[in-house]
Amino acid sequence: MTLPTPGFSFRVDAVDGNARSGELQTPRARIETPAFMPVGTQATVKALTPEEVASTGARIILANTYHLWLRPGAESIAAHGGVVGFMNWPYALLTDSGGYQVFSLAKNRTIDDDGITFRSHIDGSLKRLTPEEAMRVQALLGSDIAMVLDECPPGGAPRPEVEGAMERTTAWAERCLQTKPADGQARFGIVQGGTELDLRLSHLETIAALDFDGVALGGFSVGEPPAQMYALLDRITPQMPKDRPRYLMGVGTPSDLLQALSSGVDLFDCVLPTRNARNGQALTWGGRVNLKQARHRDDESRLDEHCDCSVCAGYSRAYLRHLFKADEMLGPRLLSLHNLHFYAALMRKARAMIRLGELGPWVASTLSEMKERDEVGDPDT
Ligand SMILES: [Zn+2]
Numbered sequence: 001m002t003l004p005t006p007g008f009s010f011r012v013d014a015v016d017g018n019a020r021s022g023e024l025q026t027p028r029a030r031i032e033t034p035a036f037m038p039v040g041t042q043a044t045v046k047a048l049t050p051e052e053v054a055s056t057g058a059r060i061i062l063a064n065t066y067h068l069w070l071r072p073g074a075e076s077i078a079a080h081g082g083v084v085g086f087m088n089w090p091y092a093l094l095t096d097s098g099g100y101q102v103f104s105l106a107k108n109r110t111i112d113d114d115g116i117t118f119r120s121h122i123d124g125s126l127k128r129l130t131p132e133e134a135m136r137v138q139a140l141l142g143s144d145i146a147m148v149l150d151e152c153p154p155g156g157a158p159r160p161e162v163e164g165a166m167e168r169t170t171a172w173a174e175r176c177l178q179t180k181p182a183d184g185q186a187r188f189g190i191v192q193g194g195t196e197l198d199l200r201l202s203h204l205e206t207i208a209a210l211d212f213d214g215v216a217l218g219g220f221s222v223g224e225p226p227a228q229m230y231a232l233l234d235r236i237t238p239q240m241p242k243d244r245p246r247y248l249m250g251v252g253t254p255s256d257l258l259q260a261l262s263s264g265v266d267l268f269d270c271v272l273p274t275r276n277a278r279n280g281q282a283l284t285w286g287g288r289v290n291l292k293q294a295r296h297r298d299d300e301s302r303l304d305e306h307c308d309c310s311v312c313a314g315y316s317r318a319y320l321r322h323l324f325k326a327d328e329m330l331g332p333r334l335l336s337l338h339n340l341h342f343y344a345a346l347m348r349k350a351r352a353m354i355r356l357g358e359l360g361p362w363v364a365s366t367l368s369e370m371k372e373r374d375e376v377g378d379p380d381t
Contacts, residue, residue: 003213005186010245014355018238018264021354024245026144027184029059029092033266036343037062043087047336050089057344060092062269066101070120074140082142095143097134131175139182148176150190155223162194166203186213195224200236208241216247230259237264258363273343277335280324287370292379296321309341
């Protein structure tokens with residue numbers, strides 16, 4: 001069905017339990033869902049060229065509004081055709097509102113009902129982020145999908161604080177929708193509510209009633225145990241609008257993705273596969289592989305025997321470990337490429353299993369296989 005913004009449509013092709021497999025069409029790309037969006041914080045998916053990112057199968061990536069707004073500046077990026085023109089990414093792009101980074105990175109921030117005042121972590125200059133400014137900046141960045149400005153309370157925040165953040169998020173969502181939409185840019189609302197089921201469901205009802213192209217769940221994976229997040233998602237996600245894409249923000253591990261898509265989530269993003277790659281950790285069908293551990297010193301086997309990426313085809317674990325021990329930049333590059341291939345393959349397989357109606361048994365066997373062989377512990381142990 002068509003979404004409120006012209007040029008966007010979303011279709012569910014198959015359902016298996018609460019899980020769905022379908023397709024999100026934006027003006028720039030056709031995205032099969034469930035889908036994982038690699039994170040390109042500074043208009044670059046760290047260590048990889050856009051061609052390499054696309055080779056994994058990714059058709060949508062995420063960029064961070066806060067970083068690009070402060071440097072090089074949204075107007076500057078707009079002059080280069082937006083983020084996609086600037087970085088030479090030929091497919092779809094989602095931008096966040098900037099709010100999350102203001103809370104996690106900026107100095108001297110104060111929040112009021114109208115917006116957030118803060119100092120740039122780069123040059124200390126005074127900045128002001130309001131719902132309207134977040135939409136203006138994202139329009140200049142030219143993303144396919146813009147996120148509303150929300151307030152994400154810290155993990156474990158007391159209930160009154162969570163309720164306050166919900167009320168502010170609702171008011172800001174309404175203000176974002178009142179701004180003139182940028183051409184070809186869809187807008188997603190964000191549901192808050194911490195780990196309180198009743199708050200989550202009530203805020204979902206409020207946000208779902210607004211004219212957004214998609215609905216996102218914010219404020220998860222902020223310190224709560226994974227089992228608590230899964231239990232909440234099992235209750236919340238099936239209540240989200242069935243005819244619009246559902247996006248779980250900033251999550252997560254392979255296990256998180258399989259659990260969440262089983263409850264009906266369509267879109268994910270997380271820095272984990274690329275960040276962990278730069279630290280020497282590979283995510284594989286056989287669980288986590290820590291290449292800095294001594295066990296890989298003479299290991300001629302491939303990184304992941306079930307992966308068909310060029311890294312697994314061409315390089316041994318011993319060589320990859322050597323690159324990390326010698327601090328060679330090829331190590332983070334190759335591992336980033338593999339990890340994104342693996343995340344894309346995980347989503348591709350999940351979509352196939354949903355269409356076959358065999359998702360549940362496949363998720364159970366995949367998770368137990370990963371858990372059994374997971375490498376935990378420190379480097380060189
Ligand atoms: Zn691979």
